[in-house]
Structure formats: C-alpha cells, structure tokens
Amino acid sequence: KAGVTQTPRYLIKTRGQQVTLSCSPISGHRSVSWYQQTPGQGLQFLFEYFSETQRNKGNFPGRFSGRQFSNSRSEMNVSTLELGDSALYLCASSPQGQGQETQYFGPGTRLLVL
Amino acid sequence: GQQLNQSPQSMFIQEGEDVSMNCTSSSIFNTWLWYKQDPGEGPVLLIALYKAGELTSNGRLTAQFGITRKDSFLNISASIPSDVGIYFCAGQLGGADGLTFGKGTHLIIQP
Numbered sequence: 001k002a003g004v005t006q007t008p009r010y011l012i013k014t015r016g017q018q019v020t021l022s023c024s025p026i027s028g029h030r031s032v033s034w035y036q037q038t039p040g041q042g043l044q045f046l047f048e049y050f051s052e053t054q055r056n057k058g059n060f061p062g063r064f065s066g067r068q069f070s071n072s073r074s075e076m077n078v079s080t081l082e083l084g085d086s087a088l089y090l091c092a093s094s095p096q097g098q099g100q101e102t103q104y105f106g107p108g109t110r111l112l113v114l
Numbered sequence: 115g116q117q118l119n120q121s122p123q124s125m126f127i128q129e130g131e132d133v134s135m136n137c138t139s140s141s142i143f144n145t146w147l148w149y150k151q152d153p154g155e156g157p158v159l160l161i162a163l164y165k166a167g168e169l170t171s172n173g174r175l176t177a178q179f180g181i182t183r184k185d186s187f188l189n190i191s192a193s194i195p196s197d198v199g200i201y202f203c204a205g206q207l208g209g210a211d212g213l214t215f216g217k218g219t220h221l222i223i224q225p
Contacts, residue, residue, distance in 0.1 A: 045214070047212075099145070099164075099209040100164050102162055
C-alpha cells in the first residue's frame with residue numbers, strides 16, 4: 001500500500017500571500033489530521049477531517065483552514081501568511097479516526113515565508 | 115496548547131549502550147505513542163500503547179503506559195547507529211482528537 005503523500009514537498013512564499021497544501025491519505029483511510037512542526041513549538045495539532053467534515057480543531061487562528069474531498073484527499077490553506085508560519089506541515093491518516101487506530105504520517109511540506 | 119514533558123532533550127551515548135527516555139503529562143491520555151523522526155521525513159510509529167500498565171516490545175524497543183495514564187517511557191537496548199534520530203512521545207485522548215506531542219529526545223550515538 002502506498003503511504004501518505006503530500007504535495008508540494010517544499011514551498012517558498014512571501015508575507016501576505018496565501019498557500020494551499022495537499023495530502024493524499026493511505027488508500028482506505030478516511031480520517032486526515034494536520035500538524036504544524038516548528039523548532040520552537042514542536043508538533044502541534046491543527047485539525048482533523050473525516051467524511052468531509054472537520055471533527056476537531058487545535059488552537060490556531062482562523063487564517064488556517066482545511067477541507068476534505070469525497071475521496072478523502074485533504075487540503076489545508078493558510079491565508080495572509082506571516083513569517084511565523086514557516087514550518088513543516090505534516091499530514092497523518094488513519095482508517096476511521098477512532099480509538100486504538102494508528103496515525104500514519106506523510107513526509108511533510110516544508111513552507112518558508114519570506 | 116498543551117504539551118508533554120519529554121526528557122531528556124538529548125542523549126549522547128556509545129554504540130551498544132541502552133537508552134531510556136520518558137514523558138509525563140498533567141492530564142490523562144487513553145493512548146500513548148512513540149514515534150521516531152529522521153531528517154526530512156515525517157514521524158514513523160514505533161510503539162502504540164492502549165491500556166494503563168501495558169508493557170509492549172518491538173524488537174530492541176520496549177515501552178510502557180504508566181498506571182496513572184499520565185506518563186510513558188521508552189527503552190532502547192543495545193543501540194546501533196541507525197537508532198540516531200529524534201524520538202517523540204505523543205498522547206491521545208480519543209480517536210478523533212489530535213495527538214499531543216512531547217518536544218522530542220535527540221539521540222546521538224558516538225562511534
């Protein structure tokens with residue numbers, strides 16, 4: 001089975017722009033979660049989607065949003081980029097997002113905001 | 115947001131030595147997970163723990179889910195060069211809840 005894939009792998013943007021990142025979960029997985037990883041704050045949960053619905057959300061401003069499509073692929077969008085948004089954005093998938101399921105991570109998209 | 119207290123932050127050891135790291139939390143979790151992350155990659159799951167008191171092994175790795183549900187440890191026996199990397203603990207309350215991560219333990223093995 002192919003793993004979680006994320007595109008693009010690397011991205012450079014300038015302050016004020018917006019960005020869209022894409023995640024394709026493992027085939028058959030319907031739950032997709034997004035995380036931000038920075039040296040200062042570590043790994044932090046952004047949100048989780050299941051059946052095209054956001055079920056859970058971390059403590060991030062409204063500039064961070066996401067969506068999930070009927071094929072379980074997910075996108076996250078960051079509007080009005082700030083320098084502090086530079087980070088590795090990781091996507092993880094699991095079958096149903098239920099207890100005792102493992103989340104499998106993709107390689108991440110490294111975003112640099114100049 | 116809430117984070118787990120993971121220690122030590124870094125470890126410098128000789129090849130063949132045993133390694134121990136742990137995580138503590140002020141609140142309980144129903145699942146504890148241990149991940150390893152190599153440069154340029156996403157975290158890879160090493161061990162998953164689902165029951166308080168559970169002790170689970172995966173090759174040279176052993177992890178335990180603390181009886182209070184507020185802590186976990188990971189041991190690596192007879193370290194080898196490919197063990198180098200950053201190890202993260204993560205706690206989860208429910209299936210749809212996000213993982214809460216520790217800050218990581220950077221393992222460096224000296225030849």
